[in-house]
Each structure stands twice: as structure tokens, then as C-alpha cells.
Amino acid sequence: MNINKNKNILSFFKNATARDWQDSRWQFKNRITKVAQLDHFPGESLLRTEKLNAVTAVYPMAITPYYLSLIQIDDENDPVRAQCIPDLREISCYKDYLDDPLEEDSHMPVPKLIHRYSDRCLAIVTEVCLTYCRHCNRKRFWPQSAHISLKTRLKKIIPYISASRQIREVIISGGDPLIFDDQTIETLLASLKAIPHIEVLRIGSRAPVVMPMRITKEFCRMLKRYRPLWFNTQFNHPAEITPESKRACNMIQESGIPVSNQSVLLHGVNDSPDVMRNLLYGLQKISVRPYYLFHCDPVKGCGHFHTDLKSGITMMEKIWSQCSGLSLPQYVLDLPGSTGKMPLNTMSGTINNNLQTHQHYFDKFM
Numbered sequence: 001m002n003i004n005k006n007k008n009i010l011s012f013f014k015n016a017t018a019r020d021w022q023d024s025r026w027q028f029k030n031r032i033t034k035v036a037q038l039d040h041f042p043g044e045s046l047l048r049t050e051k052l053n054a055v056t057a058v059y060p061m062a063i064t065p066y067y068l069s070l071i072q073i074d075d076e077n078d079p080v081r082a083q084c085i086p087d088l089r090e091i092s093c094y095k096d097y098l099d100d101p102l103e104e105d106s107h108m109p110v111p112k113l114i115h116r117y118s119d120r121c122l123a124i125v126t127e128v129c130l131t132y133c134r135h136c137n138r139k140r141f142w143p144q145s146a147h148i149s150l151k152t153r154l155k156k157i158i159p160y161i162s163a164s165r166q167i168r169e170v171i172i173s174g175g176d177p178l179i180f181d182d183q184t185i186e187t188l189l190a191s192l193k194a195i196p197h198i199e200v201l202r203i204g205s206r207a208p209v210v211m212p213m214r215i216t217k218e219f220c221r222m223l224k225r226y227r228p229l230w231f232n233t234q235f236n237h238p239a240e241i242t243p244e245s246k247r248a249c250n251m252i253q254e255s256g257i258p259v260s261n262q263s264v265l266l267h268g269v270n271d272s273p274d275v276m277r278n279l280l281y282g283l284q285k286i287s288v289r290p291y292y293l294f295h296c297d298p299v300k301g302c303g304h305f306h307t308d309l310k311s312g313i314t315m316m317e318k319i320w321s322q323c324s325g326l327s328l329p330q331y332v333l334d335l336p337g338s339t340g341k342m343p344l345n346t347m348s349g350t351i352n353n354n355l356q357t358h359q360h361y362f363d364k365f366m
């Protein structure tokens with residue numbers, strides 16, 4: 001148990017044994033889902049729980065005890081707190097913000113399957129998450145949690161993929177697919193792998209970050225049977241890189257499955273060069289590839305996390321000039337529909353200045 005990390009929060013779970021703490025079912029069952037539960041924590045005034053029911057009526061809350069234990073309760077600006085404790089600003093009006101700015105819903109040829117790009121598609125296998133991230137760009141789905149069973153979803157998803165020979169890669173996402181048990185995930189992987197033109201599978205899950213005990217030897221042994229398989233997760237702050245999350249990522253990697261990271265640029269969480277550099281170096285140290293840094297989408301309920309493009313590019317210019325290529329994610333802006341991801345380094349003033357400074361080199365050799 002991460003007992004020294006935050007004694008105040010862990011005292012709430014004082015009846016849990018070390019064995020309970022390492023058990024993902026215990027973690028899931030004991031998620032904090034009611035605002036009233038937050039009142040039991042020291043520092044409640046900082047949590048400002050009194051009006052949060054209005055937020056959770058729209059956007060539910062769920063936080064695993066493990067992820068909660070990463071919060072430094074005395075720090076009002078704690079980056080883990082910002083990502084999991086509801087905030088009144090989620091229901092403030094951010095003019096022009098949209099439920100679905102990427103137009104995913106209008107790219108669903110069958111329910112729960114997003115097909116935005118010709119060669120790959122994304123299956124929403126659940127709307128439930130281990131922990132609900134307050135910045136989630138699919139938070140519009142949360143109230144629908146578990147209304148449709150996986151079996152029902154697959155009845156339409158599998159025939160569509162089978163009939164679409166241009167699809168070579170399936171991303172299993174949600175929600176978080178790791179809310180299912182190993183056997184259910186194996187059935188899902190097997191039914192996709194059985195489609196002759198499916199070459200690659202990808203799982204998107206925040207389990208290594210918010211509930212690393214979900215990653216077990218048995219789970220990894222099962223995953224290994226479905227390679228080539230890629231595992232993408234989402235660390236957003238160095239405080240999320242712990243011995244437990246490192247162990248979870250290493251177990252997946254030891255099964256021959258690469259682990260990549262897709263962060264989101266979040267105001268107040270990771271929008272400073274120092275934090276971002278520590279995150280990227282920290283990921284590199286645990287052999288997790290920084291793959292994408294997404295500019296925060298203009299999603300309703302996430303406006304307070306939004307940074308403007310100029311600040312994001314200015315911050316990343318420092319990172320681009322200081323950090324080794326192996327620790328650099330692509331900083332991208334996801335655009336609606338099938339337009340795709342726009343790399344933002346092309347908009348960097350420094351890069352454009354460098355191009356001008358070295359114009360003679362280009363003129364001569366390029």
C-alpha cells in the first residue's frame with residue numbers, strides 16, 4: 001500500500017488490508033462515486049463539496065482509492081485532484097464548446113463504432129471508466145454507462161468490420177475496456193483477431209495510471225496471444241508515475257507489447273515546460289513512448305482545462321529545443337471528422353525562424 005504517500009487520504013480506507021489494496025476488484029468496488037464521501041477527507045474545505053452534486057448530476061464521479069491516494073490533500077492545485085475531483089466550472093457555460101467537437105457521433109456507421117479514417121476504426125466497448133477524468137473528451141457518454149451490453153454492441157460491430165476490408169486496425173476503447181474481466185477481454189480480442197483482414201489491435205486504457213493493480217501476470221499472458229497488439233495509456237503528470245504504474249507498464253512491455261502514451265495538454269496540470277519535461281523524461285525512464293500530446297479539444301465540461309494554441313506552442317518550443325527526440329511526443333490538434341490530427345510543430349515560430357536562418361543551406365542542398 002502506498003501508505004506514506006498520503007496518510008490523510010489513506011486513513012479513509014483504514015480497514016483495507018494490503019491484499020485488498022492490491023486487488024483490482026476491491027479498488028473498483030471501493031471507488032469514490034458520491035460527493036458526500038469527499039466530506040470525510042481532511043481538507044474538505046479545499047474540496048468545496050457543497051455544490052458538487054450539481055456537477056455530478058451531469059458528469060458522474062468515480063475515483064479509485066489508488067488514484068485518490070496520489071492527491072496531496074493540502075495542495076489546492078494538485079494535478080491529480082484537478083483530473084478527478086469534480087469542479088463547478090464543468091457546468092459553467094463555455095460559449096461555443098461542444099459535446100462532440102470531433103464529430104465522432106456522426107461517424108458511427110453502426111452504434112458504438114467510430115470510423116473516421118479508412119484503415120482503422122475505434123470500438124466503444126463500454127462507457128464506464130475506472131476513474132472518470134474530468135478533462136475527458138467523451139464525457140458526453142458517461143451518463144449512458146453500461147446501458148448496452150458488450151454482446152449487443154458486438155452483434156453490429158463485428159459484422160461491420162468483417163464487411164469493411166479496408167479496415168486493418170481496430171482500437172478497443174471506451175470508456176475503459178479494462179473494466180471487463182480477462183475472459184471477456186480475451187473473447188473480444190479473439191473475435192476481432194478472427195477477422196482475416198485485421199492485422200493490428202490496439203487497446204486504449206488508463207488502468208496503468210489510475211488502477212495499476214488491474215495489470216496482472218495472467219492478463220499480460222493473455223494479451224501476448226493477440227500480438228501484434230499495442231497498448232496506449234494516458235499519463236498527464238509526473239506525479240502519476242509511481243512504482244506501481246511503472247510495474248504495470250513493465251509487465252505489459254515484458255509480454256512484448258509496446259506501451260505508448262497519449263497525454264492531453266491541460267491548463268493547471270501540465271501546461272508548464274518544467275512539468276511537461278519531467279513527464280516526458282519520466283515516461284522515457286519507464287520505457288513508455290511519448291506518442292501524442294493532444295491539444296485540449298473544445299469539449300463542453302472541459303473549458304477550464306483549455307489552453308490557447310499560442311501558449312501550447314510556446315511551451316512546446318522550449319521542450320523541442322531541450323529534450324531528446326526519443327522523449328518527444330507529436331503535439332497535435334485533433335480536427336473534426338476525418339480531417340485528422342494536425343501537427344502543431346509546423347506552426348512554431350522558432351522552427352520557421354530556423355528555416356529562414358538556414359535558408360542558404362536549403363537553397364544549396366535541398
Ligand code: SF4
Pocket residue numbers: 128129130131132133134135136137138139174175176205206
Ligand atoms: S479513462 Fe479515457 S474515456 Fe475514461 S474518463 Fe478517462 S479519458 Fe475519458
